[in-house]
Structure formats: C-alpha cells, structure tokens
Amino acid sequence: MKDHEKAVTLMTDELHIKPYFDYKGGTIVGSSAHSTEPATTAHVFMIQSLLSRNKDVIYILPVRKLSEEDEHAKHIILSVAKIGLKVIAVITAMLGTQDDVLFCRNHSSEHRSSPSSG
Known part of the structure; x- marks a missing residue:
C-alpha cells in the first residue's frame, strides 16, 4: 500500500447465522468465541482505504x-x-438491538475527541 492509501475506515456488520456445530478438517467449527454454545451471529470487521479501492x-x-x-x-x-x-472512523450498520448499541457505545467512546474549551 502506498502512504496515501493507509488512512482507512473500520466497518462492522452483523450477519445472522444458523447455530450448529460441524466437523471440518479435524476441527469443530460453529462455536461462539466466548461460549461452548453455537454462534448465532458473526460480527464481520472490514477495512477500506479512504483514497483507493482497497x-x-x-x-x-x-x-x-x-x-x-x-x-x-x-x-x-x-x-x-x-x-x-x-x-479514521468506525462505521457500523449494526444499530438496532441492545447488544449493538452496547458494542458501539463501549468501543467508540475511547476514540472520540473532546471538544476544546474556549
């Protein structure tokens, strides 16, 4: 990537998936990241350059x-x-459920700039 292409947006989206376990390539797939239960959604994180098609x-x-x-x-x-x-920015299409609002609130507050007093 060229220097001018390194400014990116982080985009997140939620995909609803069928909750089930499967055995593929010697590994059990379908489990949730922090649970032994099958996942019901996949949160997908993407980056997109502001100044290129990447x-x-x-x-x-x-x-x-x-x-x-x-x-x-x-x-x-x-x-x-x-x-x-x-x-540069976090973009989400996940607003609507309580979990999504909680996710956005927790992760965007650390990256906001404070208004200057003046």
Whole structure:
C-alpha cells in the first residue's frame, strides 16, 4: 500500500447465522468465541482505504451474545495501527438491538475527541 492509501475506515456488520456445530478438517467449527454454545451471529470487521479501492475483511467474530467484556474493536484498531494503517472512523450498520448499541457505545467512546474549551 502506498502512504496515501493507509488512512482507512473500520466497518462492522452483523450477519445472522444458523447455530450448529460441524466437523471440518479435524476441527469443530460453529462455536461462539466466548461460549461452548453455537454462534448465532458473526460480527464481520472490514477495512477500506479512504483514497483507493482497497477493501478487505480482516476479522470475523462468531458470537452467541455480545457482552461488555468484548474488546475486539479496540484490539482490531490497535492491530491495524501496528501494521501502519490509521483508522479514521468506525462505521457500523449494526444499530438496532441492545447488544449493538452496547458494542458501539463501549468501543467508540475511547476514540472520540473532546471538544476544546474556549
């Protein structure tokens, strides 16, 4: 990536999936990230460059229920920064459920700038 392409947005979306376990390639798949129960949603994290057509899925989080302890957005932003990209904005289409509002509130407050007093 060229330097001008390293300013990115982090986009999140929620996909509802059929909750079931499967055995593939010697591994059981379908479980939730923090539970022994099958996942009912997949939270997909994507980055898109502001100044180019680069757009990639960077993380998929299978969950049963999103909780306050989930720090995945913060972890992803820090990981993206470590490889030289700068997250300018977080965009979500997940508003509507209590879990989604909780997720957005917990992960966006750390990245807001405070109004200057003057």
